[in-house]
Amino acid sequence: MKIKLKLNGKIVEFDSPAETRLVDLLKTSGKIQSLRTSCYKGICRGCSIFLNGDLVSSCLIPAFQARDTEIISFEGLSKSDEIEDVLNGFDDENFYPCDFCRPGKIMTAHSILENYSNPDDYQIMEAFEGINCSCTDKSTLIRAVKAGAFYRRRRRRARNI
């Protein structure tokens, strides 16, 4: 089955069996190594990607559904300037998730900042609900995302001036 899509800004085409999940396709054929294949149930969020702008767990999506879509993985996001807001927020609060969940946490934080200019505790907790890795604590996580939101607001204000 031919699957053509836009991955991190580049048009790519994959040939894959019908039953393949998107995470496996991206990991094996797309060489997207930041994706973690762990639960295959959409609960660990290690395989988070932006699919047409929405943050989704790629393990829950059949590969064929990604035809003609635009996908941004952590690798793609890393190239954008906006990830700096998230990373600055994390640094300010000394929030350092482990190597395994770091891409998922950065992607989720970025998604929060895209949707809320001033996220509250519940919006943050709700978004991170599925990430079970307990390498970091929740208070620092909340503070780190709020700090990131400050940088994002500043960036937007600067853009508007």
Place this chain on the structure above:
Amino acid sequence: MPKDYVFLDDISTRKMIFAHIVRSTIPKGTISSIKVPDLPKGYFSITGKDIPGKNLISVFSQEMPLLCNNTVQYEGEPVLAICGPVNDKVRRFCNNTIIEYDTDYSLLAFENYKETQVSGIKKFTRGSVDSKFKETNKIIEGEYLTSVQMLPITYPMGAIAKYKNNILEINTASQWPFHVQKTASEVCGIPKKGIQVNIEPYHHTYDEKLILPSIYSAIAAVLALKSGKQVKIVEEPFKILQFSIKRPEVKIIRKSALNDSGKIIAEDIEINVDNGAYPLFTDEILSQLILGAASIYSTTNLRIKAKSIRTSSPPMNVFKGCGIGMGIFSAETHISRIATLRDMNPIEMRMEHLAKKNQKLPTGGVLKQINQKELLTVIGEKSDFNRKYSAYEVLKKKQSGKLKRQGTLRGIGIAIGYAGNGFTRKRENREAYSMEVQLNQNDKLSISSSSNGTTLGNIWKETAGRILGLDSKSIEIVRGDTTILPNSGPSFLSNDLSIMTNLVEKCCIGIRKHRFQKPLPIIEKRSFKSPGKDVWDSEKLKGMPFNALSWGAAVVEIELDPVFLHPIIRGVWTIFDIGRIHDIEAARSAGEAEIYESLNWVSGGSQLFRTRMDFIDIEDNEKTDLPEINIDFIKNSKRSSGGISQLPDTIIPSAFVQAISQASGIYFDTIPVTPEIIFKHLED
């Protein structure tokens, strides 16, 4: 791609071959035949008979087969491994392999075990229990059950092995790389010095990386020896969740004899633990369960009998520790139960039973620089425990124990406990922990250890920098393999922090003495060995079992959702005395993460906080803040650091269960307590 994000399952080379394990499909039986599909050229399989050395994995003189020998002991036991150049094909061959069995029976379940299933017994006695029980007719009995807990989540685990130029090279993420080396050496029949284990990074664990990597590595090593190629074996996460370690089920029956004034004068405790099909770590688990169940109180007459039961479940051994928390859960819930029956405040009850002076563990170990009464007093004041407890008792007594009860259902609970670092000190298995620090030209310092962890590395850098006056940027934590790193033992229960940090300190002090006097490089190596029988007698359970202890007390306040019976956390207050604190922010962060983990375990993953929907009619945004988890530390402690990771599991569960009991008016004594269980009890 930063190197950080490349893990074992991402690594693949053109010449690599892939292996998968075929597991048994029944819990117990004898294998009559194994039908492996016709394998094309380049593919082959191995069973236990093809192991060149010992087909065993051993820990502290207990062992289990690597690939099962004809008799299956649990469902999911590794029977054979198939490998070949195309991963998907190997997986398909494994799925199409048929194992036939002659018999199909399983051992009785844990609750109805027979004496023949008992795989280990350990006893602890002090004073004269029987005579005290005869003296009184006030006897209170309680049964405390902690259910099996599975890993909430895991990532692919495995190993890559290659045999080249007489060196067997293994890559794996293990908490105990030198055990990987030992196991591969025994299984492959080659000396340890011919095996190099490269330590891959790993994330937060539930101790599943203590033994499992040794199993995968040993199988991969045998396949690499046989094929002469690089072999990769990676287990899918769902198989790890299903067949790997779990927190064992533990049942503790406590009988307490009370004197006329209601004080506990004797306790008779029976502990049963399900250790699954193979008893690994049994002795350690029984010892730590006894230590926990013996509690911290000065009961002079105490008898504890702990049994490990063999069942047809997958081997259940260490899971976030060796069980001290489950023992303390029973002790703390039981003493609060007695306090309720005596109409007494739980803090007063605890104060009454603590030693007046010369504080000791029930095993006789003298406790220095720890004030248990201070912990209880501080936590009581900070949480306003006494007022809330009294108010909620009034609420409880006003309401009947039926479903129709209305209004606020609130409760509060308290617990105090301790945790030790690593394994208890076993004279016969004294594990050596070693550390090497080297001062090179331009004041570059390198710290070599097989331990893992970024936070730990930062603590070592800070410690070394402080002693030698160096900038942390000039200090390097050497990562590598078992041929260049000293054996730092298993990374287990904060022993990295307590033991290894002390060794870093000693090495740096040694370097400071010789600095500017000796030529560079100056190399200092220090080792730690557990003291002998005079300090801890592991057979009689006498003395001080751990090198360092951490203490803590917790109060948990909850409100039961009257409709869904979700326990909503109103507040958690904790105070920790973990000895010397190297990095208070790291300790606070680790403490909070572990508190959430403990709450998750004890509530069975229930929703513990109000959702946005619950606040839909509240306009004041400030009220929608999440409940605060209060963490305080006793600072300026001179004791060596004991770590914080295991502590919340010893104190949070009991405090939570007591709070639920008070809120619902029903006495709970199990972990987990889910809304379904609460509903069932209310209905009954």
